[in-house]
Amino acid sequence: MNSQFDVVIMGAGMVGASLVSALLNHAKTLDLKIALIEPQASPYQAGHNYEHLNDYQSSFDARSTALSFGSAKIFQQLDIWQQLSLQVQKIEHIHVSDKGHFGATRLSAKQQNVDALGYVVENQWLGETLLSHIDAHPNRNCLQFYRPASVISAKRREGLTQLEIDTEGESITINAQLLVMADGGRSTLRETLGFSYKEESYQQHALICNLEFDRAHKNIAYERFTDTGPIAMLPLTKQKKRHRNALIWTLPDAQVDEIQGLDDNAFMSQLQQRFGYRSGRIIGVGQRVCYPLKLQVAQEQVRSGIVLVGNAAHTLHPIAGQGFNLALRGVASLAQHLIAASAQGKSLGDLAMLSEFVDNRQADQQMAVNFSDKSMHLFSTNHSLLALGRDLGLQLLDICPAAKTVFARSAMGLSSPMPNLRTPQNIDPSKHNELNPTQPTEQGY
Numbered sequence: 001m002n003s004q005f006d007v008v009i010m011g012a013g014m015v016g017a018s019l020v021s022a023l024l025n026h027a028k029t030l031d032l033k034i035a036l037i038e039p040q041a042s043p044y045q046a047g048h049n050y051e052h053l054n055d056y057q058s059s060f061d062a063r064s065t066a067l068s069f070g071s072a073k074i075f076q077q078l079d080i081w082q083q084l085s086l087q088v089q090k091i092e093h094i095h096v097s098d099k100g101h102f103g104a105t106r107l108s109a110k111q112q113n114v115d116a117l118g119y120v121v122e123n124q125w126l127g128e129t130l131l132s133h134i135d136a137h138p139n140r141n142c143l144q145f146y147r148p149a150s151v152i153s154a155k156r157r158e159g160l161t162q163l164e165i166d167t168e169g170e171s172i173t174i175n176a177q178l179l180v181m182a183d184g185g186r187s188t189l190r191e192t193l194g195f196s197y198k199e200e201s202y203q204q205h206a207l208i209c210n211l212e213f214d215r216a217h218k219n220i221a222y223e224r225f226t227d228t229g230p231i232a233m234l235p236l237t238k239q240k241k242r243h244r245n246a247l248i249w250t251l252p253d254a255q256v257d258e259i260q261g262l263d264d265n266a267f268m269s270q271l272q273q274r275f276g277y278r279s280g281r282i283i284g285v286g287q288r289v290c291y292p293l294k295l296q297v298a299q300e301q302v303r304s305g306i307v308l309v310g311n312a313a314h315t316l317h318p319i320a321g322q323g324f325n326l327a328l329r330g331v332a333s334l335a336q337h338l339i340a341a342s343a344q345g346k347s348l349g350d351l352a353m354l355s356e357f358v359d360n361r362q363a364d365q366q367m368a369v370n371f372s373d374k375s376m377h378l379f380s381t382n383h384s385l386l387a388l389g390r391d392l393g394l395q396l397l398d399i400c401p402a403a404k405t406v407f408a409r410s411a412m413g414l415s416s417p418m419p420n421l422r423t424p425q426n427i428d429p430s431k432h433n434e435l436n437p438t439q440p441t442e443q444g445y
């Protein structure tokens with residue numbers, strides 16, 4: 001079995017699996033040897049219907065993810081969109097409002113000249129699509145998938161990163177030019193290696209579940225700010241003629257047990273009271289799951305032969321649905337850097353190249369972190385002056401088309417340049433504008 005790799009990706013979650021897909025497309029041409037390491041056994045057996053999974057991998061659990069227009073474009077370049085889009089729901093309208101106050105704003109795909117502002121995908125479907133895409137990839141033999149297996153330790157040795165891996169009780173050692181840590185926000189290796197990061201608990205949980213309504217959602221996503229925290233209601237695909245929405249309800253820690261403890265009828269009535277009837281009457285509720293919320297940003301994201309991506313680099317409040325979209329832009333940019341370096345015969349662990357990648361990502365990361373963090377604080381306050389300010393802001397946004405376009409482009413993941421991941425000879429990380437039209441168009445979907 002091979003023990004020398006060009007790149008080892010730690011974690012086959014949403015981010016790690018996306019990076020593998022991006023690299024595999026060029027692996028044969030560039031003679032790349034890739035390893036992917038994931039502790040959780042695959043829940044996706046051949047012929048298994050994902051709807052009936054109970055025991056799923058954490059990244060691909062009961063949540064749904066709002067993918068931005070830009071993320072759809074990236075998945076399109078990775079040849080994943082065609083399959084993924086079989087079970088995504090378009091977001092054609094976004095309605096932001098402040099419960100009990102006058103502030104509200106609406107965005108529409110038509111006004112922004114696009115087919116959809118974004119798409120909602122259930123994480124289980126995203127997982128099944130990504131992992132089956134990798135498995136069926138024509139360059140699959142360039143990838144060694146260790147599963148179930150975990151990275152236990154990593155050290156630099158003779159210009160390589162040496163990794164100790166536990167695979168079902170057996171310890172093996174492999175070497176790589178580059179270790180990509182995509183092992184999530186609770187990365188233990190990040191602690192062991194002493195990567196510094198700042199962390200702030202929001203003292204909130206996100207309660208998520210799928211809901212059934214008595215009428216169609218009309219492709220509207222709602223973000224409703226309430227005095228106890230924001231409620232997001234995302235449109236889902238219809239299933240067995242049921243009108244479904246995905247709920248993300250941000251609750252202060254002190255209220256989580258009480259709300260989670262309610263029986264289904266009491267839960268639906270509490271939620272209906274807080275959210276109102278804009279989506280209709282709630283008539284059914286699925287399994288409820290809670291996630292503690294925190295902001296975590298790694299201050300050090302790169303060393304010679306090691307780079308952090310996804311939640312291991314930045315974990316955001318889900319209020320603005322930015323976490324994975326930001327991470328996917330990072331994945332696309334990292335893939336571009338690695339493919340270009342490999343094509344030029346450079347080491348993939350080269351610190352200058354990796355630092356350039358991290359530097360290029362700084363502005364986008366900062367913007368997404370600030371946007372989600374500031375929105376969370378601004379919309380979780382009862383302070384009357386701040387509440388007045390935010391309502392004036394929402395109203396102003398609603399009546400000012402230019403401001404709306406800036407806001408919409410940011411929500412659509414189009415405020416930073418779109419990478420080109422198609423052909424190695426065109427992949428130059430410093431040139432990446434050709435797929436980023438000034439005005440997004442409808443083509444391609």
Ligand SMILES: Cc1cc2nc3c(=O)[nH]c(=O)nc-3n(C[C@H](O)[C@H](O)[C@H](O)COP(=O)(O)OP(=O)(O)OC[C@H]3O[C@@H](n4cnc5c(N)ncnc54)[C@H](O)[C@@H]3O)c2cc1C
Binds near residue numbers: 011013039
């Ligand atoms: C309630 C909620 C709603 C959200 N909604 C949105 C949204 O609408 N839009 C959006 O863009 N983002 C959203 N996000 C954020 C998004 O879920 C995250 O950005 C995303 O899950 C990060 O993926 P990841 O692969 O980096 O980490 P993870 O999903 O945590 O995956 C890490 C993987 O690494 C593996 N691993 C762990 N340790 C090891 C080890 N030692 N060795 C090898 N592998 C290891 C794990 O098993 C796992 O598979 C939401 C988040 C929450 C909590």
